Amino acid sequence: MAFNQLVRKYQQQVYWHIRKMVIDHDDSDDLTQEVFIKIWKNLESFRQDAQLYTWIYRIATNECLTFLSSKRRKFFLPINDVTAELMEKVEASPELAGDDIQLKLQKAILRLPDKQRLVFNMKYFEEMKYEEMSEILGTSVGALKASYHIAVKKIEEYVQQD
Amino acid sequence: MTKMNKDFKLSDLPKRNMYQVPEAYFNRLPTRIMARTAAAETLQPAWQQSLWRPLRLTLAPLVLLLVFVGVFYLNISDRPTPAPADFASLAEVEIMDYLTSNDTQLETADFAELNSLADQELTADFLNVSQKAAEDELVYYRINDEDY
Numbered sequence: 001m002a003f004n005q006l007v008r009k010y011q012q013q014v015y016w017h018i019r020k021m022v023i024d025h026d027d028s029d030d031l032t033q034e035v036f037i038k039i040w041k042n043l044e045s046f047r048q049d050a051q052l053y054t055w056i057y058r059i060a061t062n063e064c065l066t067f068l069s070s071k072r073r074k075f076f077l078p079i080n081d082v083t084a085e086l087m088e089k090v091e092a093s094p095e096l097a098g099d100d101i102q103l104k105l106q107k108a109i110l111r112l113p114d115k116q117r118l119v120f121n122m123k124y125f126e127e128m129k130y131e132e133m134s135e136i137l138g139t140s141v142g143a144l145k146a147s148y149h150i151a152v153k154k155i156e157e158y159v160q161q162d
Numbered sequence: 163m164t165k166m167n168k169d170f171k172l173s174d175l176p177k178r179n180m181y182q183v184p185e186a187y188f189n190r191l192p193t194r195i196m197a198r199t200a201a202a203e204t205l206q207p208a209w210q211q212s213l214w215r216p217l218r219l220t221l222a223p224l225v226l227l228l229v230f231v232g233v234f235y236l237n238i239s240d241r242p243t244p245a246p247a248d249f250a251s252l253a254e255v256e257i258m259d260y261l262t263s264n265d266t267q268l269e270t271a272d273f274a275e276l277n278s279l280a281d282q283e284l285t286a287d288f289l290n291v292s293q294k295a296a297e298d299e300l301v302y303y304r305i306n307d308e309d310y
């Protein structure tokens with residue numbers, strides 16, 4: 001598959017995977033490009049025994065987590081401050097205007113720790129199988145199931161609060 | 163607007179994508195990415211860039227050291243070397259005049275040095291004559307009998 005075709009095939013999956021983690025479009029755009037540049041540079045070293053989309057998702061996931069942790073380090077911000085910054089961006093989003101429960105759901109998701117939020121997004125929004133998630137995240141299926149279950153409970157509790 | 167209730171279940175909420183992208187974003191994105199890959203191909207390879215910085219830091223003091231060493235050796239080679247004294251061509255009178263006019267004095271160190279050489283067979287080295295021949299000469303010319 002030519003690289004151009006690969007970009008066209010996976011660009012939306014990569015972009016939305018990143019966007020749900022970093023929220024801001026410009027950041028998502030930069031990171032999506034970085035992901036594909038990394039794929040292009042390392043395409044020769046790609047091991048054929050792994051699935052291409054698993055490998056691409058792994059790169060995108062690492063980019064997201066690195067971006068968020070470097071953002072916290074760079075500005076000496078504690079976790080809550082970065083979360084508050086992401087919440088402000090969600091609140092400013094015109095798509096969520098007037099939809100209280102969706103806004104509250106997004107805020108509840110943002111309160112989760114980064115890795116748990118990642119697990120939740122992949123299962124809830126992207127509807128991935130636990131086996132696929134396990135390959136991408138290098139975590140056991142059992143641990144992923146537990147993480148998702150806890151995330152759902154936390155979100156439901158938060159949304160129920162007035 | 164969806165109403166919140168006390169028995170909220172996530173599964174009851176319809177899934178929807180909350181975010182939007184600029185118009186035709188996904189049509190333009192591949193072109194932008196391909197443009198970046200094309201630009202990266204013309205740039206210096208990353209390993210060369212990463213190698214250049216430590217190499218530069220290593221070479222700078224080395225070059226400086228070489229410059230100092232070069233200047234030092236050039237100074238030494240430019241310095242005029244004194245011509246070796248040709249005592250053979252000097253008249254004995256001139257040597258005697260030099261020694262008497264320059265207030266040449268023997269010091270204790272000179273005696274100490276001479277004393278340390280006493281056991282050595284110096285006659286042969288300096289006079290090119292064996293000790294036996296020298297003693298024969300002293301006896302023959304009765305030099306030992308004379309008072310100095």
